[in-house]
Amino acid sequence: MRGWAIAAIVGLVALLGACSRGDSESVTVIDARVGAPAGPNAALSFTAIGGDEDDRLVGARSAVASEIQIHETVTGDDGAVGMRPVEGLDLPAGQRLVLEPGGCTSC
Amino acid sequence: MSSRAWPSTHPKEKPSFTLTDTSGETYDFAAETKDQITLLYFGYLNCPDICPVHLAQIVEVFDRMPDVARNTEVVFVSVDPERDSAQETRELLDRFDSRFVGLTGSDEELRVAQEAAGVPPATVAGEGANYTVDHAGWVIAYAPDGPNHVIYPFGTRQSEWSNDLRILAAMGGGSG
Numbered sequence: 001m002r003g004w005a006i007a008a009i010v011g012l013v014a015l016l017g018a019c020s021r022g023d024s025e026s027v028t029v030i031d032a033r034v035g036a037p038a039g040p041n042a043a044l045s046f047t048a049i050g051g052d053e054d055d056r057l058v059g060a061r062s063a064v065a066s067e068i069q070i071h072e073t074v075t076g077d078d079g080a081v082g083m084r085p086v087e088g089l090d091l092p093a094g095q096r097l098v099l100e101p102g103g104c105t106s107c
Numbered sequence: 108m109s110s111r112a113w114p115s116t117h118p119k120e121k122p123s124f125t126l127t128d129t130s131g132e133t134y135d136f137a138a139e140t141k142d143q144i145t146l147l148y149f150g151y152l153n154c155p156d157i158c159p160v161h162l163a164q165i166v167e168v169f170d171r172m173p174d175v176a177r178n179t180e181v182v183f184v185s186v187d188p189e190r191d192s193a194q195e196t197r198e199l200l201d202r203f204d205s206r207f208v209g210l211t212g213s214d215e216e217l218r219v220a221q222e223a224a225g226v227p228p229a230t231v232a233g234e235g236a237n238y239t240v241d242h243a244g245w246v247i248a249y250a251p252d253g254p255n256h257v258i259y260p261f262g263t264r265q266s267e268w269s270n271d272l273r274i275l276a277a278m279g280g281g282s283g
Contacts, residue, residue, distance in 0.1 A: 035156070035159055035160060035163070036159050036163050036202070036203075037155065037159055039151075039152030039154070039191075039195065039199055040152075040153060041155035042155055043155040071155075071156070073157070075244070076241060079243065080229070080230070080241040080242055080243055081242065081243075081244035081261065082230075082232050082239055082241030083154075083155070083232075084239075085233075101156050101157070101261075
């Protein structure tokens with residue numbers, strides 16, 4: 001469990017950096033957590049709150065992950081669920097961007 | 108009703124299929140799970156989101172209901188036999204609960220098992236080593252008497268599991 005907790009903290013720092021690449025300096029990230037992984041991949045969930053200006057989450061890095069991707073969960077017509085990579089997510093000024101299990105996640 | 112679980116209005120009987128467990132032994136699903144509450148789930152190890160959440164949720168519910176857990180078989184079927192070795196599947200399940208059964212099989216055996224269970228067949232999405240797998244995202248709960256009275260989609264609350272498992276436990280079957 002300790003390894004997962006470290007991943008969450010490092011992921012949080014990395015995402016703060018990723019969200020703050022624009023001029024907006026008041027982007028905040030709350031409720032960051034990493035779920036127990038089933039295998040080599042783990043889901044990082046968090047809520048980002050936009051700052052004074054529109055921003056965009058374009059990626060993330062972590063010292064403990066070889067790669068972090070942004071995915072969204074999709075449901076097919078037959079009910080099957082799958083994950084699809086997303087190139088970026090808009091974070092409008094003052095708005096909340098929620099990445100959560102079953103929705104958009106970083107992993 | 109706020110429950111997210113899906114009560115089956117026309118419960119299907121427990122399916123018959125045979126796959127291979129993480130010890131390399133043949134596992135006859137219907138026979139091995141006879142008279143037990145059975146939670147059946149089709150997933151894969153590289154799944155970062157839906158699969159581990161379901162497994163973790165079951166563990167947490169079991170921690171609160173050890174009496175029910177003792178008579179419940181959790182069967183995880185890997186639909187990604189290309190990447191999920193028996194050893195890795197075992198290691199994964201042991202992280203959650205060493206009692207969980209891990210199964211897989213050939214593409215054809217998995218197709219038969221999924222069809223028998225009434226779930227959409229898993230399909231590969233994306234390319235390269237990091238492909239993902241589209242698969243049924245719900246857990247099927249069979250009562251000890253056989254039929255699947257409840258299906259748990261992703262996002263089912265633990266309180267719903269806890270409530271339902273006690274009801275399922277009372278639905279006939281053997282002594283456990």
